[in-house]
Amino acid sequence: MTELTANLELNNIMSREAPKERSSSFRTPLRIGILIAVLLSLGAYFTADFAIQNAKEELLAELQAREEITAAGKNEVMTTWIDSTGRKASQIASHPLFRLFADEVNRSDSAELPRPLANQLPYMQNAISSFVEQNNVVAAYVIGRNGRAYLASTGSPSLTDEQRDLAVRHYSQTEIAAVNARESGKDLLIDFLVPILEAQSAAGANPAVVGIMVMTVSAREKIEELLRPSALSMEGEETWLFQRDGDRFFMADSKSETYFSKQPASGMTADFTRFALRDISTTNGPLYSVGVQLGNTNWVITQGIHEKEALEPLERYSVGIWIVAVSTVLVILSILAAIWLTLRSQNNKAMAEQYKELAHKINAQRRLLGSINNTIDDLIGLTDTAGRYVYANPSLARFVNFPVQSIAGKTDRDLFGEKAARAMGDLNQVVLDTEQTQNTIMEVETDNGTRILRIEKSRLMDDEGLFMGIVTVAGDITDFIEHQRMKERLGQKTISVLVRMLEANDPYLANHSHRMSVLANNVARVMDLPTETRQAIATGANLSQIGKISIPSEIRTKDGRLTDEEMDIMRGHVASAESILAEMEVDAPIVEAVAQMYERKDGTGYPKQLEGEEIAMSARILGMADILIARISPRSYRQEVSVEEAMEVFRSNPHRYDQDVVAALDDFLQSPEGEDFRNSLEQDKNPS
Template structure:
């Protein structure tokens, strides 16, 4: 048996076949590989090169990353088996070359993404700044409008406080003026700025400042105080004033300062003084008429008025009650004008019937005074001055607290003044004995009033009144005549 072998050199044809075409990618190449039982081999010269170091790979060769047929580098490769011969055509592309466009694309994406992120961030920042700017502009507009509103209110307040005649001031809790209106400053012949930082001691002097400080302390303790009437000397001029004070509080309720409004009532006080003087003169004329009808009552009403006012001051009665006391005391005997003269001037003791008639002098007094508007509780004081705590008095038999304090004072002082002066039916007794009469009957006479009268008798004013009562021209009682 013989074989005829014919060989042809196809190297050149294969080389041309394996050359990359015009549309081949960079780094792409082709090779011929042959397979046997050991795997895929590439016959180059006389050597064998394994495509993979591990198990053999059967055709076709799938696309994946592996070592090149030459074993020198890493490539992406894929093989297709030829049908007529045990060969495969293997296409390889250098891994780095193949991945370069992807890396470039990734880089581009990263750059573009970064730029996009920066742009988005910049846009968000721009939007935020725009919003902040808008908010700031709105806030600025709001504050500008608020400032304009506050300024308008300030101008209105300045206009109002500048036009009023009352002295308005704001002091700290320490007594230092933080603000005053124009009228306040002008009274001291200063500008408002010149008064700020001063105290009451520097403006009014120590004595007046001490009085003002007492009401300030009450305000700082959270107490409500009524309007105060006082006299102030400002720039060598006397002012009769009414002072109202109120606390200036913070949002948490703590007191920051004191607002005071001082009203000049000098003219009103002078008018009131002249009016009261006219009333007193009228009252004295009425009293004189009563005294002429009963010489034993001469001076009694004025003496009663003097003691009653002193006792009222001892008991800290307010000015209104003191004025009512003074007028009521002077008019307390006016009703006796309507009592028959033979009863009023009877030298002996009165019969029960005559006592009833005499006691009607209260009824007569109220009838005489019913149409007089004193703007004071004068009639009420007269009506109850002969009532007693135990209900034994007249005309209504009132008892205890039902009797007003002015009437209790008048009742005690009336008994005292009557006892230390003679009457048509008896002589006078010593002041200490007169006090004993009331001290021994606390069920009838208010003990606090009796004690206050006892204190008054030891004062200079009380001693003068007693001296007047004992030395004025009073007719002697029958028992005292020689």
Template sequence: MKTVVHPDAPLPAPLPVADTAAQAAGAPAPEPAYGAGRSEKRTALWIAAAAGGLVLLGGIGLTHLYAEGERAEERAAAEVRAAAVLTTRLDRIETWLDSRRQSLRALAGGEALRILATELAAAQASGRQTSVTPELIFLRGALERQAMAFGASGLTLLRPDGEAWMVVGDAGPDLARMPPARLSTIMETGTPVTADAGTAETRAVDLVVPVRSLQDAGETVAALAARFPAGPLMAAIEAPDALATAGESIEVTATSAPTPRTDGLLVATRQPEGLPWSLHYTRPWDAILADSRGPLVAGYLVSGAAALAVITLILGLSWRHGTATNRKLADQYQRFATRMESERHLLDTVIDGITEYLFVVDSRGRLRHANAAACALVGEPRAAMIGRPLADVLDDTETATRLLTLGQEGRLSWPTECPLGGQSRWVMVLRNPLRGEGHDHEDGWVVLVQDITDLVQERIRTESLQRAVVRALGRTAGAADPYLADQASRMERIALLIADEMGLDHDDRLTLEFTAQVSQIGKLFVPRDLLTKTERLTPEEREVIKAHIGHACALLDDLDPSLPITHTLTEITERLDGSGYPNGLSGDEISLPGRILAVADVFAARTAERSYRHAASPEDILDILKKLPDRYDAEVVAVLAGLVESGRY
């Protein structure tokens, strides 16, 4: 609701200072009664002090209750943020592990390696001697190139008894000395194993995957171990992101290391699955509770002002109704008023020390007070601003209305853009009511305006840079294959239309936009004849095509981690029933952006004509999607159907 400003409304009438009617009529002044005057003076002072003290104590008590509530909310919000930040970092570790695990699995699943491992295992089983063959030398060179390609510092091919068949890279000899229990797990269960191989100086992760027999895919004939340096990953996890708050830090330690100190700090700890690491999130409580000091100071100021107003009122009434001691009481009141003016000046000094813009307005929108920051913003002295409508002071009716109505009472509003001080600024507004109880002043508002323009502009610059990088990657795919560019463009348009209909927030829309633009980049590493093949693909050919997700993730690892682009990219080919790839996610394990892109990918691909097939109609593809609610999100499909039926796509 907008605040209605009445420019011609009268200002509040000042309180009467003295009753001069008798003097104006020529009535004689009463004779002073000094004894009674002193007694009445003491009584009035005691009453004024008691009332002012009660008002001050009550105001301070209410302020503390309110401030404690604000602190509790800020503590809870800080704990939620700590959990969210740690979850993001854990997701980044899991994504890092998944990408390297997939690369190692793809290498272990190569036909040449499986043939050689099967032959070596057979030779070992029959007691025949194995010798260095040209195939072994060639495979060693190929493994060395693969290790360099996906960043491993060493590879080792191990026999079931723990002896090394092949050692590649600097870390290869260490991998050859694998603990028997770890190798036994691989050989008996065929389950990949992850282990921390780092030291205090160098952090690294060992991954071990089984090598299957060529004749029997269920038989493990060897183990392929790789060591990946984790230093860059640790640095990226511990580095603050673009939206990090003041004092926030993340430290990665071994699980056995001592827990960081907790005095004066919020500390949250999580461990990634499968690794003996601990992620410690810390943030000083002083930084977390900094925002609660503003309302506390404002409450103190309001309480002090109310107490002073009560004291002034009582003393004024006592002076007005005095008889013989009227002159002495008036003189005493004058001295007291001077002292109160000094106190008011002190309060003004405190308020002027606040860097945010503070406006105090009455119920008609007229300015009653402004701090030094607000005066500097407007470019006028305080005296010239008092009593004028806030819309007139800011020279913008719409901005004044927004400041007086934005957000909920007693809570910081969402960031909003509005003209202030002759330029467009991003601000957050905190409004607290000013009640005119006791008729000492009108109802009104204390409005605190926080300028966050620099923070918002920095985020806009970051998003712009990331958008440029993502579009450059998308154009790279388009330059190599126009069909890939067409698929990415159609996916982006469909996904954003669905997002608008479902009311997704800004970050989710950015995630959809960026992920769609780079969704096809991994297919540049897939042979073109497989992408355009019209016959049924063999299982091996399907695996080659599926690897495009891993190729894309390897390219996107260095993008801004504040958006889950790489994670969402891996969800495009996942299905609700768990039949998708690369991770076999199901149900709620797949995010809403991932579900939207899964539907958009199928719809865009099947309704577009290719050199090896004709395009299907949108209605036919929608019918297929509707019949598969166990694989594709029914709500997303329904929204897409509505877009098609309404002609918006």
């Protein structure tokens, strides 16, 4: 510690006035001293224990959030894999010849296939076997309504009664389902039930299910990939897979004769979704864990961290707290002892000497407290009125790669570089102007790369209220921020996959979201909207059509105009989009933009008939971009229009469309970039 900080702390503790003489009737100082020592010790004990318990609760809350996020992320990865794997079978199940064959078999009443169908059987057998081989699938079958497998891939094992029953019951559904997650020796298998729809159906009627394709897929490699620790895993943090059988849970164990252990894990109970300390018999000691069930399978993914590693930061914190408590008691007792000694003295000179001795003791105790401060991970520094450092703890010295002794006298520019120094200087000025503590998050370049700091700055005042300097406390949150960014990237990838899948299955939506994004982003740029609004527009454009996943394909891709009933169904995609985005925890401004983009200023839009300023600016821009891109694209029931014709509709209907947005659209489309955009639209409509 420097002389400045030592003197400051001493002045805060010592009184500026000499104590009054004590009465000669004070005959029991020893007893009073013992009583005070006992009370101080009890107070320090309960205060320290309270602080430690609060720190433990905060630590466990952070761990719970981390483990729940990680478990949910891994469950989302597996769910996405299951969904994408299940759609593989649609490649063959939706083939017209395959559907026609299944339709004819379904119509046949005889136990034996008619000769024409029997003649086609080898070709269909070869097709399903080729599908299994090309897609690395374990087996595939086609089951009739009577539970009979009239097609099976070459080398497929015999169907179980359970598989047949599940297939027969699935005839009432038209969606792909993943069921019957089971263990097979050292492998893990999932059965996918894929409905085969009739080749032709009556006008306006939904196609009937004429066959069920059962596809059996190995999930072992994907599960083992999931269980491997990631680069962001903490020490002692692990992922486990359990197979649930009623209230019993069997852990995945590569050393077992089968994939799952034969003995149930004693610590796993039906409340596995609750974050708690569990002593699972097959793990090394108790651990804090939380679990999620993988879709409609009988598998449970559990994410946890061993108790020892989880509470290691708390142990270090507890040691520091107890040292502070003991030091505080010693300091107070030292002060009281010094006061008692001075009150016993009638000689001013002796009293002054006692105060001097007391000052040395207090400084020693303060140095002890300073050494405790030096052990914490946060970066702590004190700069004087000229902006030069007078104190830095070892954590700060290690961060900037300077010896502690050499930091005194240096500035932020010397320690952090020009860019960070300017930002810190601006923050210092805000602290001085507002006289309030300020917080910010800042990126700093170091020898170990870019680090992200959470910085708090506040003024340091003396007893007279005079400004002495600025205290800086910073924490390195790089690892936490990187974890959050990884989660966001995972969410964006999931969104991208959903959008591409939708556009790939709807000829009217091909490249629609991309064009919307380009147009809406440029309009937002022309209007110079705030960054948050522009981000909502950019992301909202890519998500604008996501709700149409829930709309039947025969309505989305219908050649003619939709009926009133079909239009009501189509408009339901807005509510579906809002629900999907809410479940994905997408930011509220983005959900608002997507949910309101079909509203109009005069209240004629849907789904809530909002008017005027009730509609967010981001939604107005997306809505007009969506209309323009859609109108310039041809449909079977109408001709496409030019960009200028679409713009004229906007200009001539000011009661429906925001004219500020219309003006921004005109500005962009008349710019060189807008000309390039219009040319690209024409090329897409008239490919060479």
